[in-house]
Amino acid sequence: MLTPVNAAHIVWHKGHVRRDQREAVLDNKGVLVWLTGLPSSGKSTIAFTVEHALIEQGHLAYVLDGDNIRHGLNKNLGFSEEDRAENIRRIGEVGKLFADCGVITLSSFVSPYRKDRDEVRALMDSGDFLEVFINTPLEMCEERDPKGLYKKARDGEILNFTGVSDPYEEPLKPELEIQTKSCTPEEAAATIIELLKQHNKLG
Amino acid sequence: MLTPVNAAHIVWHKGHVRRDQREAVLDNKGVLVWLTGLPSSGKSTIAFTVEHALIEQGHLAYVLDGDNIRHGLNKNLGFSEEDRAENIRRIGEVGKLFADCGVITLSSFVSPYRKDRDEVRALMDSGDFLEVFINTPLEMCEERDPKGLYKKARDGEILNFTGVSDPYEEPLKPELEIQTKSCTPEEAAATIIELLKQHNKLG
Numbered sequence: 001m002l003t004p005v006n007a008a009h010i011v012w013h014k015g016h017v018r019r020d021q022r023e024a025v026l027d028n029k030g031v032l033v034w035l036t037g038l039p040s041s042g043k044s045t046i047a048f049t050v051e052h053a054l055i056e057q058g059h060l061a062y063v064l065d066g067d068n069i070r071h072g073l074n075k076n077l078g079f080s081e082e083d084r085a086e087n088i089r090r091i092g093e094v095g096k097l098f099a100d101c102g103v104i105t106l107s108s109f110v111s112p113y114r115k116d117r118d119e120v121r122a123l124m125d126s127g128d129f130l131e132v133f134i135n136t137p138l139e140m141c142e143e144r145d146p147k148g149l150y151k152k153a154r155d156g157e158i159l160n161f162t163g164v165s166d167p168y169e170e171p172l173k174p175e176l177e178i179q180t181k182s183c184t185p186e187e188a189a190a191t192i193i194e195l196l197k198q199h200n201k202l203g
Numbered sequence: 204m205l206t207p208v209n210a211a212h213i214v215w216h217k218g219h220v221r222r223d224q225r226e227a228v229l230d231n232k233g234v235l236v237w238l239t240g241l242p243s244s245g246k247s248t249i250a251f252t253v254e255h256a257l258i259e260q261g262h263l264a265y266v267l268d269g270d271n272i273r274h275g276l277n278k279n280l281g282f283s284e285e286d287r288a289e290n291i292r293r294i295g296e297v298g299k300l301f302a303d304c305g306v307i308t309l310s311s312f313v314s315p316y317r318k319d320r321d322e323v324r325a326l327m328d329s330g331d332f333l334e335v336f337i338n339t340p341l342e343m344c345e346e347r348d349p350k351g352l353y354k355k356a357r358d359g360e361i362l363n364f365t366g367v368s369d370p371y372e373e374p375l376k377p378e379l380e381i382q383t384k385s386c387t388p389e390e391a392a393a394t395i396i397e398l399l400k401q402h403n404k405l406g
Binding site: 007009010011012013014015016017021022025026027044045048049051052053055058059060061062063064067068072073076086090093094096097098100101102103123184185186187189190193 | 210212213214215216217218219220224225228229230247248251252254255256258261262263264265266267270271275276279289293296297299300301303304305306326387388389390392393396
């Protein structure tokens with residue numbers, strides 16, 4: 001046991017801290033910004049650029065992406081339709097916890113199916129889910145192809161690749177659509193920050 | 204599209220914000236405080252009391268418990284041995300993300316098996332996992348029994364109930380052991396806050 005300490009200023013509580021009490025500690029409100037778009041459409045670059053800009057402004061932001069999700073929480077999932085749905089469901093639930101914690105959460109996943117994205121939206125409190133469609137023409141994504149995945153998909157080495165052999169269902173009513181062929185990643189990031197301001201998530 | 208905004212102050216980034224950059228926004232460092240103990244041993248009351256005290260001091264704290272996990276992320280899991288292990292694994296992975304985000308995360312689950320807890324410890328960076336054994340004698344837990352679960356277990360209405368028909372494996376080397384029969388919940392909470400200070404997680 002540690003040395004007994006003075007507990008005089010500590011008050012017994014039987015339930016969670018309320019979200020607004022937690023947000024009062026922060027300079028922002030919780031939210032899940034859901035980036036969706038084709039592979040190599042620029043989702044992660046835009047998400048990271050937003051994350052850095054927000055942190056520099058003193059806000060708490062966090063990006064959920066393949067790096068920290070697919071190798072961790074979702075490492076026991078494959079790419080079957082069922083597993084893809086469970087992948088998105090879990091990310092949505094984690095995003096809900098982060099938003100409840102007061103964090104500006106950005107998720108960066110292809111998330112090709114409208115149904116899966118809409119289920120995440122339905123899970124969240126109203127105003128907590130901002131869907132951002134990163135609209136980059138397939139030809140541009142395929143030209144970039146930083147990991148050579150489109151090439152492998154065209155060569156038949158990767159099956160069920162979104163945009164090549166699997167469908168991508170565009171959002172019908174996203175909170176924001178960014179046409180990346182006519183803007184820089186910095187401009188795209190600035191537009192997302194503007195969206196957060198409009199939804200009273202900052203300051 | 205929103206009106207174009209000034210992106211002059213936004214800098215392109217291709218990777219995550221570093222954890223120490225995020226922690227600089229906060230008045231604390233990320234950590235996962237893992238409370239383990241028998242059903243009705245007082246884990247959640249102590250966790251909530253710590254959470255409230257930390258928030259009042261301006262730190263960002265968040266409790267993961269049955270309320271926000273079992274009905275959300277882990278709602279598709281039952282109570283078989285396999286599902287219990289997956290339950291703890293997912294909570295550990297979520298705790299890892301929260302700690303990486305800079306949050307003082309408290310988890311409040313019976314987590315009866317040493318192996319499952321040790322796997323969470325192995326997952327975390329060194330110093331990010333603080334195991335706290337809430338040591339309450341079985342008789343006390345059973346006497347409290349706020350939800351009548353011990354009674355149901357004794358009557359055979361609930362099977363595989365930890366402490367009655369299922370084992371609880373005490374931690375061998377927890378970072379902290381709290382014997383609740385000789386302290387109040389406020390004193391227990393103060394001891395956890397002292398542990399956080401010792402590990403340089405506050406301020």
